[in-house]
Each structure stands twice: as structure tokens, then as C-alpha cells.
Amino acid sequence: MKTLNRAQPFVTFAGLVSIALMLGACASTKPTCDSPQSRDLDKAIGAVQSSLSNGCHAHFDRYYDDLLTIAEGDPKPENKRAFSEFLVWSSDRGLLSKRQAQDHYNRYFNVKFMSLRGDYNNCSHTCPNRNKVLLDMERELTDKERGLLRVSLDNQGYYRADELFQEVELVLEATCTACAARRQE
């Protein structure tokens, strides 16, 4: 009986140690952050939301790209809504700022170019960086081709974006020539 009483603290200690080890093991298990396996966009979004909620938020950009690839496999106009809702969810969960969510959506699914964001006038800001602005727009047009054309089947929207790119190119050429002429005077 005495022996049992003497052994009891050791048993308790061993129990506590094993519980602590188990908890430690749980805490250090890293989430796998695998890409969504389903080819169905809604299911894939669900899987991504689950992963993002479980500590995979650093992989947001890869997940977004995965979702776009999955959506390309089943292109339809409704995909726009699915991506919008996913981005709003991400913003509400604090994974993205509101501005980041807007950028992610508009870059792929809107006719307007996010590359043309800017608070200063064209003569002072856009013209000195015209080549960079146009290069950024060209890259964005490639993303719009993916979002509007290959994911949402919005041919008209993509055609308008392409046309807008050409118009901006022409108007900026004329405007910047006019701005530069003033400097030469």
C-alpha cells in the first residue's frame, strides 16, 4: 500500500508529461496547404477556404491561381460571381485588405485597368513613366484575357479591354507629346 502511495506522484508526473508531449505534437503539426483536389469550382473554393482558415493564408496567391486554373476547365459567366464572393469572404476574414480584394477582382474580371491607378496628373506623373504604365497594362491585359475570356466567357468585355488599351496608348502618346512640347517652349 505504501509502495503504491510512493509511486503515485511518478504516475501523475508521467501522465502530465505525456499529455504535454501530445499537446506539443498537435501544436507543432504544420498544415499541409495542398492545392484543391476537386475540379469543381465551388468545392475547390470550399477546400481553399478551409485551408486558408487553418493557417495557410500565406499561400493565398497560389490558391487564387489554382482556382483560376480550375475555373478555366469549366468556363461560364457565373464564375465571376464565385470569385467575387470568395474575395469578399477573404476580405471579411481579414486575409486581404479591401483594396487587395478589389485589385484581385478587377485585374481579372473588370474592363478597367488597375495599372492606371494614380492620384497625380498625367503630365507630371504618367508621362514620365509612360513605358512602364503601358507595360503594366499589357501584363494586366493578359490577366484579363484569363479572367474575362477563359474563365467567364465574357468575350465582349475582353474585346473592350483590349480596345481600351489601344485607346489609352494613342491618347497617352498625344497627351505626352503635348506635355513635352510645353516643356520645350
Added chain:
Amino acid sequence: MRNEEPRPRAAVPYPSRLDAGFHWLLALAIAAGALLASQQAFSNTPTIRLFPTTVVEDLRQTGEVARDMETGLQEVIGKLDQQQQLYLESKCDGAENDSGCQRLARQVGATYLEMLTIMEERLPDMEHTVNNTRISLEKNLRSELGRKMTPWTLQETLIGNNVASSAPQSSPTLRGRSGMRLSERFRQYHQLVATSGSQGDQSLAVLASDIYLDMQETSLLIQRTRQEIARATLMEQLNQSFGIITPEMVEVVGGVKSILFGDEESRALVAGPPPGDIEQAYRSPLEQ
């Protein structure tokens, strides 16, 4: 059961009439408010002033000067074509020592000089009007699109208020040298600008840019041509004594014809939209 008689019309109590009047006034106030709000909303949309009457007038004048120059040159160029044809048909190419061929070559050279003289006379007027148009447009582009707008507002101006509806009615413009007569080009510019009231700002910005860049190019071309004319005249006066047709002469005449009367081969092809008839009704709350 109470049997109530209808009240006579004259017996409508004063407060009720006041109520009716109040409602009428309220309706009027709401309507006025709505009108003001809509005017406010309208005034919030950017309005750009790229084509004041002076620019429209400059374009008209440039078109007239171009037409005068074409009329003056058409006859001479026609004559020059005939003489060159005769020169070739007479197998004078390579037989420059033949006296008949030398006479033909001198005739071609004299007509060429005539063409250069007409151009020398008309080009200053042309240069003046083209420069006026270019400078006016330059000033307006710099002020309206360069200084008053950010890249974002410029984009919004180009795209118009309605993204979907702006697609089919856009592209009313001419893209630079379009293979048509110079006077016809200016006539079309003038027509587009003169009727610009019916177009949105988005078309005007593109149109103004297109015309301005074209004027810039035309202005440089005229400047270079004027510099070349003096040299070409001197050269031809010297050639007259030898009676030969230089390749330069043929090239210059070809260039003048292409500038003034257009070139069918250089007509730009306009790409059509890809097929697509899906109506996009969805608007995301994230859309800007």
C-alpha cells in the same frame, strides 16, 4: 347603422385644402430636388473641351487649302504620268543619248519643275493652317487630358459611363494616314469634330489625339518637303540641260501622289470583334 351624407364640395375644411396644397408643393419640391440631383450627377461627369470653335475652323481651313493644292497639282501630275508613260513606251529607258528621248526627258523635267513650283507656292499656306490646328489641339490636350486628369479619370473618360454599351459604338476615328486624299481626310476630320456634340467625351479624346498626332506628322512632312523642294528645283534645272529622268524624280512624284491622293495599298484594315453574345449582367461589389 349610421347613414352619413356625403359632404358637399364647398365644405372641405381649410386644413384639408392646406394638406392638398402641401402635398402638391411637396411633390414639386421632390421633383425639383430630383432634377437638381440629376443635374448635379450630370455635372459630376467630367466634361472635356478639346474642340473649341477655333479648332473646328482651323480644320475646315486646312481642308480647303489641301483641296486647292490638290486641284492645282492634279493636272500637272496627270500630265507627268502621261509623259512618263510615253517615255517608257518609246523605250527611252537606257537610250538617253537619243535626241528624241532627250527631248521627251526635258519635257518631263519641265513638268516636274512645274509641280515643284506649285508645291512651293501652296505649301506655306498648308503649313500655316496645319500648324494652327496642331498648336490649338496641343494646348487643349495638355490642359484637358494632361493637367486636369489623372490616369484613372482619363480611363473613365475613355470608357464612358456604361462599359457594356460603349463597345459597339466606339471607334469613330481615322487612324493617321488612311490612304485617302488629304482634303478628304481633313473634310472627314472636320465633319467628325463639327458633329462631336452627339458623341461622348470618350470618342472626342481619341479623336483629338488621333488628329493631333496626324497634324504633327503632316507638319514635319511639309517642313521636310519645303526644304527638299529648293534642292530638287536646283537639281532639275541642271538636269534640264542634260535631258535625263532621274530615279529621284520618279520617287518624289510617287511620294507626292501618295500623300495628296492617297494610296490604296496603305489602307488600314480594321479588326472586328471576336464573336461573343453573352450578356454580362453580374456586377461584383468589388468592381470599380
